[in-house]
Amino acid sequence: MQRIHTMPFGAEVTAEGVRFSLWAPTARDARLVVDGTDHAMELHEGGWFRLTTPMIDAGKRYGYRINGNLVVPDPASRFQPDDVHGLSSVIDPRSFEWSDRSWKGRPWEETILYEVHVGTATPEGTYTGLMKKLDYLRDLGVTAIELMPLAEFPGRRNWGYDGVLPFAPDASYGSPDDLKRLIDHAHSLDLMMFLDVVYNHFGPSGNYLHSYAKSFFTERHPTPWGAGINIDGEGSRIVRDFFIHNALYWLEEYHFDGLRFDAVHAIVDDSKPHFLEELPTRIRESIPDRQVHLVLENEANQARWLERKDGGRPRLHTAQWADDVHNSWHSLLTGENEGYYEDYADRPLERLGRALAEGFAYQGDPSAHKPGIIRGEPSAHLPPTAFVSFLQNHDQVGNRAFGERLSHLITSDRLALARAIFLLSPQIPMLFMGEEWSASSPFQFFVDFETEPDLAKAVREGRRSEFKHFKAFADADMAQRIPDPTERSTFERSKIDWAEKERSPHQGVLSETRRLLKLRRDEILPLLSREYQGSHYAASQEGILEVIWSFFEENLRLVANVGNQSASIDLSNKSRVIWTNASLPSERDHFSLEPWEGLILKEASA
Known part of the structure; x- marks a missing residue:
């Protein structure tokens, strides 16, 4: 085919x-x-x-x-x-001859995402190298692979967000047919394939559009990367179609099952329909016979793009990355309060509870990090599956000065509790490559501007300048310790060591992740196909978090103790514990949780 x-x-x-x-x-x-x-x-x-x-x-x-x-x-x-x-x-x-003629995708509620950077995910750093890992990922319990951007970028190593030719899968990872073979093989294993695409800017090297299509850009909507994309001014019809065709190209010609749209808050559109409405509408009209999933990254927390039709199907976009869930967790677990964590460090447990229960912690609330900015729209009416939850991703790891993973920053008991809650909550979970065994390798920021020394110098100096407002890097000597993103060694350090997953303590973490993913399939997935009826949460000053998600005929209840004292928890006769890291109670209606212990249970609804 x-x-x-x-x-x-x-x-x-x-x-x-x-x-x-x-x-x-x-x-x-x-x-x-x-x-x-x-x-x-x-x-x-x-x-x-x-x-x-x-x-x-x-x-x-x-x-x-x-x-x-x-x-x-x-x-x-x-x-x-x-x-x-x-x-x-x-x-x-x-x-190219495809063998997946009968593949129609999988329902969204079955999605367990695994975010991958092709260049560092395997020793080969290629599509073919990644293809060899698909059987392992399927057996782990993953159902979908999300590739970081592939659009042709300058040099041989890059995160992918510097792409300038959005229809060309980067040659450093292999040929177009190699990518198609990867996707075809994934489908044979019942794995979905997602792609991260960037429609808010072009990279700093290799964008020649200015030389013959100046109207592709506009000064009316500046972005952190320069002039904005012209999607609402004169000549914008062609520009809009360029990106709409790009989305359809990846979904049709490469048979991807879903797309993640990077930083859509940076796409400013004063026209109607808004680009974020026209894009999914065109996609769903063009591909009516397949399960196609569209995911946003949107700092603005605009619930409007996630609304559901009757029956719970998405009207436009399927889900959004739940940054509020991550940021609340991170602030709670690490105590960090600089940068955007300033918005969560004041009441991290309360903000985590709201994000777990309602998707957004910020729903029209003022930002401490950005004074004068009001973030978000009400989201409590949306189902949990409208949000992709994570403890780590490329941004939250790689945008740290040294690219530390969460397992480098906190104790294993804290991480174990967070991991269980993250994987057994009803949001769609996403693991970052190697997270399932607490990989020891960092994920650092890297680029390759070897042939453009002036640009390489600007990136190097800019990277160090980014952190000068953090206390740890206020000293110039400390700032010089930040890895040079232009050095190949920074890229090599970020490669995963697959052999370590067979060794302690990584082996134990991997075993627990596998067990939790099986629990999710057996206990959480059946709930997600039922009618969602709402949620509520409570966070006490003593450090007790409780969240209840209500589905037709059954509730999912989370109780966690992140305080300093033991806590007594009452259980109803209708409850059934599906996970806990605490000692089993001697009395059926009484449960004691020590610090950093929790339980997740099912209860028949009233």
């Missing part, structure tokens, strides 16, 4: 030959360049340059000469064998 997403951009193999299409509204002239020879392209209305020729085959390298001078890659290139500044390669998607 072959798959192709047809789009107005890029190079497409047709019966008449290869059709090349470039939107260059601010260029005087554009010519196709193949084998050093220029080929005239016809200018069409709206700034489109097009040419169809039977003289070029799949695999050929090509570029576009702009205004008789600069040669640029195709902005919709399907593959960049020679990095972001090199020529593009003509790809015929029909040359």
Whole structure:
């Protein structure tokens, strides 16, 4: 079976030959360049340059000469064998034979995500290397792999958020067919595949759109990375379609099961419908016969994008990363109160309770970290599955100065309690690669600007400057200890050591994670298909947290003691403990929890 997403951009193999299409509204002239020879392209209305020729085959390298001078890659290139500044390669998607014809995906409530950076997840750092780990992940209990961004980025190592050619899976990880083989094999193992995509900015090197499509950007909506993407001004229809087609391309041509949209709070749209409404609407209209899951990262906590239809199905987006859950946990577990943890350190247990029960801790509340900013919208009406919960991810680990994992920062008993609550709560859980065995390797920030020394210097100095307002790095000598993101050794330190999962203490953590994921499948998953009826929470000054999620005919109840004294907990006759790290009670209606002990139980609803 072959798959192709047809789009107005890029190079497409047709019966008449290869059709090349470039939107260059601010260029005087554009010519196709193949084998050093220029080929005239016809200018069409709206700034489109097009040419169809039977003289070029799949695999050929090509570029576009702009205004008789600069040669640029195709902005919709399907593959960049020679990095972001090199020529593009003509790809015929029909040359790959898929074997997953019957694959329709899996229901969202079954999702257990595993976030992966392809370059550091295996010794090979490739799609093929990751494919060898899929059987292990399936047996662990994972049901979905989420790949950090793959769009072609400068150099050989990068987190992926510096991508500049969003249709080209980065060549440092392998070929397009290698990526398709990974996805095809995942589906054969009943694993979903998700991709993180970035529609809020382009990276600092290799973005040539300014030279021929200035209207792709706007100064009206500046971002932390420069001029904003023009999705609501003159010429924005083409820009919007560029990203909508990109989403459909990954879902159709590569058969991904879901997308995670990076930092959508940085996508400013004053038009109607808002881009965050049009995007999922177009996707769901185009792919009506598959389970497709769309996940947001949205610091603004806008519940409007997560609303449900009758029957609980998402109207637009499926879920949002629950940063409030993570940030509350982190502040509670570590006591850290700098940076964005300032918003959680004042009442971490209360904020955790609200986030676990209602999704957002900030629902129209003022931010201490950003004075004058009101964050969030009411979210208590949304089901827990509208939120992806995590204790760690690439951001929360990698954006630390030294990339420490949570297991490097807190005691094992605290982490064990948090792990159990995280995996057995009704939100959709996400593990960060290696978290399941408390991997010893850090995950540090790394880039490769070896051929651009000025940019490398700016990134190096900028990274150290980021932390100067933290007490630990106020001293210049301390700041110099922060790993250099441009050094290859920083990347190598971030690679996972798979052998350690067979050794103590990692082996014990892995065994417990596996047990908890089985418990989730057996005890939590059946609840998630029932009608959700609401929740409530309570956090006491003594450090007792209680959360109750109500489903049709049954409640899920969490009680945890994070205080300094033992606590007595009353149980009803209708309750059944499904997990605890405390001693079993001698009396059925009485339970004593020592500090950092908890229990999760099911109770028949009244």
